[in-house]
Amino acid sequence: MLNHEYCRNTIFNRNFFMDFRGTMTYNERKIIKDFHKCNFYEIFEYFQAESNKLRAATKEEKLSEKEENESLISKYGFCLLDGHCERINNFRLEAPGLFLGRGDHPKMGMIRHRVWACDITINCGRDSKIPMPPRGEMWKEVRHDNTVTWLASWTDNVHGQNKYIILNPRSKIRCESDHNKYEAARRLHKLIDKIRATYSEEWKSKRIYVRQRAIALYFIDKLAGTVRCSSLRVEDIQLHRYLMDKEYVVVFDFLRKDSIRYYNMIEVEPRVFNNLKVFVKDKEKGDSLFECLNAHELNDHLKELMVGLTTKIFRTYYASLTLQNQLDELTDENATVPEKLLVYNRANRAVAILCNHQRSVPKRHQQIMENLRKKIHNKNNAINDLEAEFIELEKSANLSKTVKDKMIAARKGKQLECLKDQLKTLKLEETNREENKNVALTTLKLSYTDPRIAVAWCKKNNVPIEKIFNKTQRTKFLWAIHTADENYNFLGE
Structure with a gap:
């Protein structure tokens, strides 16, 4: 990995060297103490040579390797x-x-x-x-x-x-599991008001365990199941009676999976705020916010409220509900397929923001955007040139009034319209890539949102399914593609 940018990262090198020293003998550790004095270049050259051998393999060698892999799969x-x-x-x-x-x-x-x-x-x-x-x-x-x-x-x-x-994912048991998850999310929609009434009443309980469970469930509901409440620490939240013209404000600020920062500022009910003040009183920063609660007990309680209910079902419910509402609100049935795809990605981005699915901007993003802008620039120039030529041909055709000249002008007109459509598609792609540069959409499509919503939307709007789901995803969602018609609605309406 010597040619990789990770090797210029201090944390990466420090962690590697610590683990590397852990593999050494006592005498080796006495000698090898400084990472910067280590020379891994011979090992690097060896693996580079191995990679080159693979790239230079003959057709027969590649076929032999393919047959070996197929033999392993069959076994x-x-x-x-x-x-x-x-x-x-x-x-x-x-x-x-x-x-x-x-x-x-x-x-x-x-x-x-x-x-x-x-x-x-x-x-x-x-x-x-x-x-x-x-x-x-x-x-x-x-x-x-x-x-x-x-x-x-x-x-x-x-x-x-x-x-x-x-x-x-195409196995019968995985398909059934997926289907059950999305059906549970649909059932939650019918019971959500009753569940809210239950946990709101429990905020007044004399038992602190019940109050902590009720506040945790309130956050799971309000934050769309995106925060693991049972592991929240005192330092992960700040309480503000007044903040930025708002009352009873809770600020969440901590690192989640893969060190992605979660930051959210929400207004809460006064009774929730006052309970939180009690929960944090006399605690240290690293102490648990809900010390009376654990994930297992919380999930047992959720199952009592609704069969099959878990914290993940809340996330599935809100993600699917957001996608359905966004598609209903943003889709113009008269739009072109590229315009509809931009709408779909914008709807997915709303889900990504809800679920805090961020990512680092891809390393090649800037280069891709520059290439796109060059294509747009070149397409604009081609349109301008062709437009000037078309105007001249139209003038000539009007003067000569011959069928041949009119046909030539008509062909140029069609070419011009084609170029304009291509330019429009390129501009839509530029917008789409720029808007989605720091959000991760793949996991949402695979695990969080009911795939039948996208399938029904595609069928209703004449958008090819393969524009939404790649080959692997279509295999996973074959059950949804076969069962959802254009009238499917997540809310069952």
Whole structure:
């Protein structure tokens, strides 16, 4: 990675060197103390040469590698689920390497260890043949848990989080799970007023546990399930009786996943504000805001309010509701397909802002924008030249009044209209890329918003599905493409 910009990052280098020293012997650590005195260039050259070999591979070598990969897929890429053959999403483990992260992630540069058989838990049916581990090794555990959908699990050493081998998104069980999630979000719409009345009443409870649970649920509802309330600390919020002409203000300011900053300023009910003042009283900055509450207990309470309700269902509900409302409000049925696509992306961006799905501006964004502007400039010049030529041809045709001259002028007119349409499309693309440069839309489409909303919108507005969902996404949402007609509405109206 010596030619990568990460290697110029202080956090990346510090974390790497700390982990690197952790792999050394006692004597090596006595000698190797300064990262800047280390020379990794020979290793870098070796891997560059290996990469060059792969790029220079012959057609026969590439075909042989392809056949080998297909052989691995046929051997390891499928499983039996309830007697049906199902594709596994990805049966390959991540190779050891350096964790990169996004933005200035505090763990960037840490070494991801190799995963061995003794790190892996296998999950299979009681009567199935247990997969064989590599020779001389043993699995960490073999279990037969039919209440979960993962096939293998291990713990990532960088984050300490569980990683899973799961079924392909097109598998029956994954499609059913997706469908159930979106249907639960639709049911929530019918019960949301009752749930709000319940937690509002609980703000007055004499039991602090009930009040903390009710305030947490209020935030989950008000913030669209985008904040994990059970892990909020005192330092993550500031309370202001008056702020910027507003009353009872709570300011959220903390780092979320991948060190993306979450900042939000909201007005709250007076009783919520007063409860929060009680919750933070006599606590240190690092103390839990809701010390009486944990995620498991909160989810149990949510299931009592509605079957299948979780904090994630709130996020799905608000994301889907926002997408539906934005598309209904912004779509002009007389617009062109490129104009409608801009509307769709703007609707998705509203969802991204709601869910705080930010990203760093892509490294190539500026270059892409410059190339687009050059194309727009060149297209404008071509239009101006053709327009001048068309005017002259029209004059000649009017003077000569011959059929041939009129046909030539008409052809130039059509070319001119075609160029103008191309210019319009380029300008729409420029607007779209600039507006979406710092928001991440892919995860929203894959996990947060009901895909039937987009499918119905495409069918109703004659927008090709492939303009919205790529091939992989269309595979995942095949059930939605087949079941949603143009009249589908998330609210069921």
